[in-house]
Amino acid sequence: MSAGTPYIVLAAGGTGGHMMPAEAVAGVLKNKGCKVSLITDKRGDAIGNALAGFDRFVLDATSHMAGGLVGKLKALVSIGKSTLQVRKRFKAERPDVVVGFGGYPSLPAVLAARSLRIPYVLHEQNAVLGRVNRHMAEHAAAVALSVTYTQRVPEWVHTVVTGNPVRQMIAKLANLAYAVPLGAGDIRVFILGGSQGARILSDVVPAALAAFGNDCRHRFDVIHQARPEDLERVTEAYKAAGIRARVQPYFDDVGSVLTRSQLVICRAGASTLAELTAMGRPAILVPLAIAADDHQRANAEAVVAARAGWMMEEKAFTVEALHEKLETLFSDMGALRDASENMRTLARLNAADELAALVISISKKEGKA
Structure with a gap:
């Protein structure tokens, strides 16, 4: 990686609903000269055609949605373990910006970024701000929304409406x-x-x-x-x-x-x-x-x-x-x-470009690009 090349980590997984927007943004960032890596879970990794060819780190993690007291305790242990693993990775190669696309895999990545004072961006695909994004929004450099009327967004959070990125083949x-x-x-x-x-x-x-x-x-x-x-x-x-x-x-x-x-x-x-x-x-x-x-x-x-x-x-x-x-x-x-x-009339075809531009601008503000 040459000096001045932004290094962006995308955290997504679980379903195509998280992976597809990440893939769309990854393509734009790569075309703009950024180095891009993915943090995902086993379910995200199993979607083999998504982000093919990009460096990836697969978490061996338990979903935070696991039921019952025992399940929740296991999830907390899993989150802690995964966060330590991601911190170690970030210390070895520090990202300029981490982008969380919601769902379980984004949580350890964003927690690790926050603990190391690495700026992070959250992207919300749905019309209701998800649980992980709600918990982590306060210290985010920005929360990118897919729609202007997104529900359950805290008033003090810095939001930018980018739309929900679609893959280049769809666009x-x-x-x-x-x-x-x-x-x-x-x-x-x-x-x-x-x-x-x-x-x-x-x-x-x-x-x-x-x-x-x-x-x-x-x-x-x-x-x-x-x-x-x-x-x-x-x-x-x-x-x-x-x-x-x-x-x-x-x-x-x-x-x-x-x-x-x-x-x-x-x-x-x-x-x-x-x-x-x-x-x-x-x-x-x-x-x-x-x-x-x-x-x-x-x-x-x-x-x-x-x-x-x-x-x-x-x-x-x-x-x-x-x-x-x-x-x-x-x-x-x-x-x-x-x-x-x-x-x-509901489409935002430039969503991937807008989100990528937001991420790069944050990287520049940090003096990394």
């Missing part, structure tokens, strides 16, 4: 037009459960589509992300209904799938919504009911308020209710077109 496809289903042509539906899949979507969607008449069923062209243990039954359900479907546990080519999709049925995770807004794809959103602070509901409500999609709570997400909603949408394709246009 490049953002200007492709939305194709409204017409006549007797295909109706292309993408069922996306996030990086971990979603069983409720596999339970409900195939049956709701199968409830259509034969003429309509033959028009469906479905791409469905399902958990590995659900692949066989979901595939068989579509086959029995005569519906064309590709069912996989994970899609590396989400951008190309979204390009051809006319309706997305998915969770309301922040990264999923950032990609939908970038590409202007209308969606039926099913917020994860157990999400911390009910943040997926807050994410979905913003989309509904913009008339860019429709929310169905888990308790109301039944085969009958979804079938009725789909019948309405497919009988009035104009609603899908309007939702697509409205979805685009």
Whole structure:
């Protein structure tokens, strides 16, 4: 590393919702001449296509969400151990800025940075400031928000609205037009459960589509992300209904799938919504009911308020209710077109650039660049 080259450490993990924004920012920072490393956990490391080629340090850690008194004690021990490991790493090669993307893996990295007086930035993907970010916000150089109306942000915290970064491959496809289903042509539906899949979507969607008449069923062209243990039954359900479907546990080519999709049925995770807004794809959103602070509901409500999609709570997400909603949408394709246009109004395509610029500016203020 040459003198004056900023060294930035990104801390993210757990799910694609944390890893994908980190990957987007890492690419911009690298292109601007920064050295970039990743601190993650085993789940983040298992998302093999994320931040490939970047130096990484994998924490052997227990989630702070572990239940019960024993679980919480184990989590505290794990956090302490991981923080000491990260401190040792930072002492060997001191970062100019540490960026935490929320979730468990960011906590030891940010704690280590704070103890060593290394400036750190927090990025919040959701419409509710997460627990780790709330606890660590007070001493952050900045808290970068994805939306202006983010809830539970302390008044004294320095915030900057950057948006939620999307991967370069998504940003490049953002200007492709939305194709409204017409006549007797295909109706292309993408069922996306996030990086971990979603069983409720596999339970409900195939049956709701199968409830259509034969003429309509033959028009469906479905791409469905399902958990590995659900692949066989979901595939068989579509086959029995005569519906064309590709069912996989994970899609590396989400951008190309979204390009051809006319309706997305998915969770309301922040990264999923950032990609939908970038590409202007209308969606039926099913917020994860157990999400911390009910943040997926807050994410979905913003989309509904913009008339860019429709929310169905888990308790109301039944085969009958979804079938009725789909019948309405497919009988009035104009609603899908309007939702697509409205979805685009929520996009912030320059979010990765804005967040990277913020991080570099903080590095310069520290006299490191």
